[in-house]
Amino acid sequence: MAGKKVLIVYAHQEPKSMNGSLKTIAVEELSKQGCSVTVSDLYEMQFEPRATRKDIIGDLQNPGQFNYGTELSKAWEMGCLSEDVIVEQKKVKEADLVIFQFPLYWFSMPAIMKGWLDRVFVQGFAHDFPQCFDSGLLKNKLALLSFTTGGDKGMYSKEGDSGDIRYLLWPMQHGIMHFCGFSVLTPQICFAPESVTEEDRVQMLTSWAKRLKTIWEEKPINCTPEWYFK
Ligand SMILES: Cc1cc2nc3c(=O)[nH]c(=O)nc-3n(C[C@H](O)[C@H](O)[C@H](O)COP(=O)(O)OP(=O)(O)OC[C@H]3O[C@@H](n4cnc5c(N)ncnc54)[C@H](O)[C@@H]3O)c2cc1C
Numbered sequence: 076m077a078g079k080k081v082l083i084v085y086a087h088q089e090p091k092s093m094n095g096s097l098k099t100i101a102v103e104e105l106s107k108q109g110c111s112v113t114v115s116d117l118y119e120m121q122f123e124p125r126a127t128r129k130d131i132i133g134d135l136q137n138p139g140q141f142n143y144g145t146e147l148s149k150a151w152e153m154g155c156l157s158e159d160v161i162v163e164q165k166k167v168k169e170a171d172l173v174i175f176q177f178p179l180y181w182f183s184m185p186a187i188m189k190g191w192l193d194r195v196f197v198q199g200f201a202h203d204f205p206q207c208f209d210s211g212l213l214k215n216k217l218a219l220l221s222f223t224t225g226g227d228k229g230m231y232s233k234e235g236d237s238g239d240i241r242y243l244l245w246p247m248q249h250g251i252m253h254f255c256g257f258s259v260l261t262p263q264i265c266f267a268p269e270s271v272t273e274e275d276r277v278q279m280l281t282s283w284a285k286r287l288k289t290i291w292e293e294k295p296i297n298c299t300p301e302w303y304f305k
Pocket of ligand 1: 277
């Protein structure tokens with residue numbers, strides 16, 4: 076939809092990867108619709124994933140005993156966060172939709188993306204108490220996890236060795252996105268792109284492009300335990 080702003084947070088080292096292709100298709104399709112699309116290409120940016128003292132510019136509240144969460148939140152309030160975090164927060168603030176594009180690493184997202192979340196979704200900016208879940212500070216925004224797996228669909232079924240893929244989504248979609256107020260769209264999952272045929276890979280990419288054409292008409296999922304564990 077023309078005028079909408081989309082941020083793609085992208086974590087893959089190789090542009091020719093399946094993740095790289097999924098990211099490129101999203102940029103092309105959403106741009107075609109007239110959306111303004113920004114990509115945070117985390118490996119290319121060499122984004123710092125470590126949550127450290129360096130994220131706070133100037134004096135600490137309590138230099139004698141460092142507490143990252145407390146210091147970060149205070150630094151956000153005082154405008155003393157490091158520049159790379161401020162730049163990413165501005166992108167999030169402007170976005171109507173944030174797409175996270177990544178390969179599944181250890182049932183989760185790659186460390187560089189987790190580090191982006193640790194450092195960017197600061198208390199006071201993304202959430203606060205009691206402003207979390209439906210009243211999280213990033214409410215009125217959409218989040219969508221788009222990822223690839225090594226394991227095939229059967230492996231991620233209830234009966235499969237890895238269990239239902241939805242179990243893995245609980246910490247990422249509910250514990251992070253919903254906690255910060257996002258409305259969560261159905262995840263886009265490409266199972267085992269390394270193991271399927273070329274034709275299947277092309278089909279995965281085509282169905283992502285097709286879905287994006289009507290993405291703004293989609294209703295968010297009901298982010299309750301039933302969606303994940305029933
Ligand atoms: C540290 C680590 C932890 C992991 N943990 C897990 C885990 O917990 N669970 C799990 O299931 N998996 C796990 N994996 C596997 C990982 O999720 C997969 O390797 C990854 O998702 C595959 O995606 P990719 O983009 O890297 O694939 P790629 O290998 O880059 O792509 C697959 C194929 O698609 C081709 N391709 C790219 N673009 C196109 C195009 N436009 N058209 C047609 N073909 C194309 C590529 O050339 C390639 O042949 C882990 C991997 C690592 C390294």
